[in-house]
Amino acid sequence: MNEIRKTSLFERHEHHGGKIIDFSGWALPVQYEGITAEHEAVRNFAGLFDVSHMGEVEAIGSQSFDFVQNLVTNDVSVLEDGQILYTFMCYPHGGVVDDLLVYKFNKDHFYLVINASNVKKDFKWMEENVGNFDVKLNNISDYVSEMAIQGPNAQKILQKLTDTDLSEIKFFYCKRDVAVAGANCLVSRTGYTGEDGFEIYLFHEDAKKIWGALMEAGKEEGLKPAGLGARDTLRFEASLPLYGNELSEEITPLEAGLGFFVKLDKPNFIGKEALAKQNSEGLKRKVVGFEMIDKGIPRHGYDVMADGKKIGFVTTGYAAPTVKKNIGLAMVDIAYAKLDTTIEIQVRKKVAKAKVISKKFYTKNYKK
Known part of the structure; x- marks a missing residue:
């Protein structure tokens, strides 16, 4: 310890x-x-x-807005002072560096909250993409x-x-x-x-x-x-994603079903070209919700099967305490992503039947 x-x-x-x-x-x-x-x-x-x-990074300076707007997929221009945005930092190929919250204190001061496992990587990525922007980055996580x-x-x-x-x-x-x-x-x-x-x-x-x-x-x-x-x-x-499960360097926000937080009508952001291409060509795979039909609790990393072949993998699975069902999220080939499609989960040495369901497992109780 x-x-x-x-x-x-x-x-x-x-x-x-x-x-x-x-x-x-x-x-x-x-x-x-x-x-x-x-x-x-x-x-x-x-x-x-x-x-x-969790990690915290400040972006301060006359071009902090321009820097953050270029860094993330969501549209920072909609924020009022004191408002927060959920978004992604993406690599040029569209995979996710991290998901994060952007706090706007004012037009010259932003506060970025990042995942603990990614703090060093994220801060290095931010520094590498400062370019000519007039912005100072402070990693205040410690x-x-x-x-x-x-x-x-x-x-x-x-x-x-x-x-x-x-x-x-x-x-x-x-x-x-x-x-x-x-x-x-x-x-x-x-x-x-x-x-x-x-x-x-x-x-x-x-x-x-x-x-x-x-x-x-x-x-x-x-x-x-x-x-x-x-x-x-x-x-x-609540179907909220976890980096390393539903999001990763190999998984784009569109494949994760989180395209709402990717604003392709923005003038530019890192990864835009790749994500626009993926969007126009259509997804080859997608994260879906599923419910077990047979007995068995799905776990992260388990293979998903159909028609005698592997079609994906479980990103998260549990015996869910509130909904009281054995359910999961899985990345599957797009041909098997429709609701009510029968799939199979390789639970240890046995194959257990499941069906694709909506990812809205639980109705969120946020105060609007």
């Missing part, structure tokens, strides 16, 4: 009895009480996650702690600790300099669970105090600490 990095909340995880694992070089809890209990707490009450391993409070009671709990009216923060908007239990925080109405909630960015020295204050404020509201396991089952049920 000495080899890997600890977040500012590591002692809190030990206090709560967290089962610590190595996640992308970080010592993080996969669960406390149990994945299903934590999953259900978020769906019905609230859960508190340590996401301090200086920022982050936690997420998610679930129907999230606002009620967090509101106890701040005078800022949280109801005024709309979905995918943020507010800076929010005092939470006396600590200066950036608070955004975002998350990765399909539920309403907030992500809180703050200095390391304040993290343990805020975590404790939130747990105390949430005692009567059913708040539980939640680990990486529940984070993955929650995002999966």
Whole structure:
């Protein structure tokens, strides 16, 4: 455990009895009480996650907008100050460098939130693509702690600790300099669970105090600490992609079914030519949802079969706690992507029948 990095909340995880694992070089809890209990707490009450391993990069300067607009697939020009965008950075061939959130503080100041496993790679990619843009990039990942409070009671709990009216923060908007239990925080109405909630960015020295204050404020509201396991089952049920599963250097956003976040009518962005070509020629494969017909739980990496041949692979699969079905997401040849198509999943040594279904496994409960 000495080899890997600890977040500012590591002692809190030990206090709560967290089962610590190595996640992308970080010592993080996969669960406390149990994945299903934590999953259900978020769906019905609230859960508190340590996401301090995530990366944060500032883009500051007179051409920071132009830089970010060229860097990502979505259209940054639609953002108001304090608004947030989900998007991708792509390679010239269309594969994904990473998926990320773009926060617009103002026209000269953007805040990019990237995945923990990709921080070094992403920052190097950004630096390589600064070109002649008048922009300064600051990788502040090592200086920022982050936690997420998610679930129907999230606002009620967090509101106890701040005078800022949280109801005024709309979905995918943020507010800076929010005092939470006396600590200066950036608070955004975002998350990765399909539920309403907030992500809180703050200095390391304040993290343990805020975590404790939130747990105390949430005692009567059913708040539980939640680990990486529940984070993955929650995002999966809400059909939110995970880099390394539904997205990768080899998988484009269009193949992942996330073309909404790729604005091909933008003047330019890295990867546009390849993605426009893929869009005009038509997809050869696609990520689909599926439900098991036979017994068996699908897992990441399992082969998908049909007509006696391999037609794809499972990107994510679970016995989903809320929908109570064995379901998954899989990359399959386009000929097998239609709803109700029968496919087979190679579950260890046996082949189990499944059918293609909508990826809308769970109706998201965001506050619009």
